[in-house]
Amino acid sequence: MSVLVFIDQSEGQIKKSSYEAASYAAQTAEKLGTVAEAIVLGTVADDLAALGNYGIKKVHTVADASLNNFDAQVYAKVISQAAEQTGADVVVFSNNTSGKAIAPRLSVRLKAGLVSGAVALPDTSNGFTVKKSVFSGKAFANITVSSAKKIIGLNPNSFNISTTGGTAEVAALSVSVDAAKVEVVSVNKVNGEVPLSEADIVVSGGRGLKGPENWNLVTDLAKLLGAATACSRPVADIHWRPHHEHVGQTGLAIAPNLYIAIGISGAIQHLAGVNRSKVIVVINKDPEAPFFKAADYGIVGDAFEVMPQIIDAVKKLKGVA
Amino acid sequence: MKILVCISKTPDTTAKIAFADNNTKFATDGVQWIINPYDEWYALVRAIELKEADASTVLHLLNVGGTDSEPIIRKALALGGDEAIRVNTDNADPFYIASQIAAVAKDGGYDLIFTGKETIDYNGSSIGGMVAELLDLPYISHATGFNLEAGKAVVVREIEGGEETDKAALPLVVSCQKGMAEQRIPNMKGIMGARTKPLKVVEPVAAESYTSVASYDLPPAKAGVKLIPADNAAELVRLLHEEAKAI
Ligand SMILES: Cc1cc2nc3c(=O)[nH]c(=O)nc-3n(C[C@H](O)[C@H](O)[C@H](O)COP(=O)(O)OP(=O)(O)OC[C@H]3O[C@@H](n4cnc5c(N)ncnc54)[C@H](O)[C@@H]3O)c2cc1C
Numbered sequence: 001m002s003v004l005v006f007i008d009q010s011e012g013q014i015k016k017s018s019y020e021a022a023s024y025a026a027q028t029a030e031k032l033g034t035v036a037e038a039i040v041l042g043t044v045a046d047d048l049a050a051l052g053n054y055g056i057k058k059v060h061t062v063a064d065a066s067l068n069n070f071d072a073q074v075y076a077k078v079i080s081q082a083a084e085q086t087g088a089d090v091v092v093f094s095n096n097t098s099g100k101a102i103a104p105r106l107s108v109r110l111k112a113g114l115v116s117g118a119v120a121l122p123d124t125s126n127g128f129t130v131k132k133s134v135f136s137g138k139a140f141a142n143i144t145v146s147s148a149k150k151i152i153g154l155n156p157n158s159f160n161i162s163t164t165g166g167t168a169e170v171a172a173l174s175v176s177v178d179a180a181k182v183e184v185v186s187v188n189k190v191n192g193e194v195p196l197s198e199a200d201i202v203v204s205g206g207r208g209l210k211g212p213e214n215w216n217l218v219t220d221l222a223k224l225l226g227a228a229t230a231c232s233r234p235v236a237d238i239h240w241r242p243h244h245e246h247v248g249q250t251g252l253a254i255a256p257n258l259y260i261a262i263g264i265s266g267a268i269q270h271l272a273g274v275n276r277s278k279v280i281v282v283i284n285k286d287p288e289a290p291f292f293k294a295a296d297y298g299i300v301g302d303a304f305e306v307m308p309q310i311i312d313a314v315k316k317l318k319g320v321a
Numbered sequence: 322m323k324i325l326v327c328i329s330k331t332p333d334t335t336a337k338i339a340f341a342d343n344n345t346k347f348a349t350d351g352v353q354w355i356i357n358p359y360d361e362w363y364a365l366v367r368a369i370e371l372k373e374a375d376a377s378t379v380l381h382l383l384n385v386g387g388t389d390s391e392p393i394i395r396k397a398l399a400l401g402g403d404e405a406i407r408v409n410t411d412n413a414d415p416f417y418i419a420s421q422i423a424a425v426a427k428d429g430g431y432d433l434i435f436t437g438k439e440t441i442d443y444n445g446s447s448i449g450g451m452v453a454e455l456l457d458l459p460y461i462s463h464a465t466g467f468n469l470e471a472g473k474a475v476v477v478r479e480i481e482g483g484e485e486t487d488k489a490a491l492p493l494v495v496s497c498q499k500g501m502a503e504q505r506i507p508n509m510k511g512i513m514g515a516r517t518k519p520l521k522v523v524e525p526v527a528a529e530s531y532t533s534v535a536s537y538d539l540p541p542a543k544a545g546v547k548l549i550p551a552d553n554a555a556e557l558v559r560l561l562h563e564e565a566k567a568i
């Protein structure tokens with residue numbers, strides 16, 4: 001028995017959400033009285049022994065360069081071999097775009113119940129129950145898994161990393177790797193931009209900003225704070241901002257530490273995707289805007305007057321001229 | 322070309338989220354049901370566009386659900402599609418549902434199976450991947466663009482912090498999200514036509530269920546907003562730094 005965590009990498013670097021998953025796997029293993037091990041696919045530049053600091057005892061690598069081409073089918077088959085060889089009963093993924101593609105396939109291969117969108121450690125007091133986000137963040141469901149093996153997809157930004165010190169043993173795993181059927185033709189990443197799902201701070205704009213030409217109010221603040229940028233649905237629909245920035249019930253659901261909403265009314269569908277943010281700041285000229293009911297801090301005022309003051313104050317705080 | 326689009330019934334986005342029977346069941350009183358937006362706006366509309374581009378395309382819709390799913394199936398047929406299949410069950414376990422879809426698809430000869438990226442109620446993102454594994458097909462999730470080039474699928478998918486362009490031969494399973502297509506409103510001709518389109522009901526095959534809902538919780542209410550005067554916005558920055566420790 002053990003807990004296996006999939007460590008997701010992109011262009012050789014481990015994703016932040018994978019450290020959360022590693023820490024989650026280690027604490028799950030502790031609850032189950034066993035150890036956590038990790039599996040890393042493809043060639044990675046980061047120091048894998050450092051995963052020991054998150055409680056991982058052993059890191060299994062399959063440094064086959066063909067795995068730098070992401071194909072969920074190939075990945076699931078390799079991870080299922082790893083799960084068998086390590087005797088894993090619980091496999092943990094980050095519930096990000098790779099985790100969501102691989103975990104369901106692995107669920108079929110291992111005949112293992114899958115809980116995707118987990119927000120807390122499993123409750124093992126009576127069976128195996130995992131709390132997950134449902135209704136796009138409007139509620140939680142406690143899901144009981146009845147199969148012998150279990151798979152958990154941990155929502156990004158939902159679990160505090162705890163470091164334990166120590167280094168992990170790193171060893172190559174011998175598995176068979178199929179030829180990919182999905183060929184990755186190109187990867188197009190916006191360099192230097194913080195991925196929205198993993199961001200600690202998100203600055204978001206709505207229709208109240210009147211037009212894309214005013215978005216510097218959002219992007220300037222985001223840059224100063226090292227934040228990702230987001231927007232309401234109509235803003236993406238009218239192409240003021242790219243689709244991937246659309247948050248809410250029909251866009252991305254996020255849970256940053258800080259969410260700053262500028263000129264967004266706070267419709268129920270918008271709130272659904274952002275209300276798991278720890279601190280919510282709302283800037284809106286309408287005191288009746290529903291968003292204020294979901295906010296921790298608010299300013300009733302014109303964004304065009306308030307934002308330059310905020311940007312100045314943050315510059316002072318950060319010591320930027 | 323033969324396409325299968327999986328559609329699911331979900332509560333309307335404005336539905337009140339409340340629970341009954343000691344927080345073990347979603348309270349459905351007064352809830353309006355809709356086609357899961359990702360299934361409707363993106364998966365279904367993109368499939369309809371592919372059929373419009375090539376009239377020989379056969380488009381089937383599939384729902385795993387009880388008789389109360391039929392209104393949303395008719396609405397989907399009003400947007401497009403040749404016929405619908407409903408697998409008659411209320412079981413909500415993702416593996417069970419995926420097994421039903423795979424059983425229908427196995428002998429259906431579909432070149433493409435489209436799903437939404439997730440449902441807006443359980444947010445599982447699991448059906449597409451499970452169906453693909455059950456059928457031993459490749460799977461591309463979170464697609465924001467889909468085209469056919471020389472018989473191969475060219476799919477743009479979202480990844481953390483950007484996008485990726487993938488190429489794969491058919492048959493293929495794809496989960497769809499924003500960017501794939503634009504929402505459509507059914508017209509009168511579509512609504513009238515949908516009434517006479519075939520809706521086949523089949524009984525479920527035997528399959529395992531691995532998960533069940535033990536209970537639901539609502540998130541704790543916010544303590545209330547602290548308002549800062551608009552002419553003293555710097556105070557907000559101080560509070561975020563010193564009190565909330567968020568910046
Ligand atoms: C099925 C369905 C799904 C949906 N899914 C989503 C979703 O996922 N995400 C989402 O965001 N929406 C979603 N919506 C849309 C949602 O209902 C709202 O229409 C949308 O969120 C409103 O966007 P907004 O707040 O930017 O614009 P508006 O509602 O137009 O609000 C603009 C706000 O800006 C304020 N404002 C105007 N000028 C200023 C100024 N100078 N300074 C400060 N404030 C100003 C106004 O007071 C107002 O509150 C969905 C709707 C439906 C029906």
